[in-house]
Amino acid sequence: DSLASNHDLDLWNEARALRDLPAGHDLPPAALLRLLTVCGATALGRGDIGVMAPGRRARLALLPQDFSQALGTTP
DSSP states (O other), X not given: OOTTTSSSOOHXXXXXXXXXXXXXXXXXXXXXXXXXXXXXXXXXXXXXXSSOOTTSOOOOOOOOSSHHHHHTOOO
């Protein structure tokens, strides 16, 4: 997002900052991942990115083996 929401531009810190908001406490890891990918692309008007699907542009990132643990959440 920006330096307004956390001290660096690290994606995982963005997810943690979102999770730490009052509305984010009950978000499951899958919902956080969707917010970081599909919803972010939609907000930018980029329907060509954000999901892995035929006809979409490939922009991949490696997720930690245990995404929940990386975010400090429980599944």
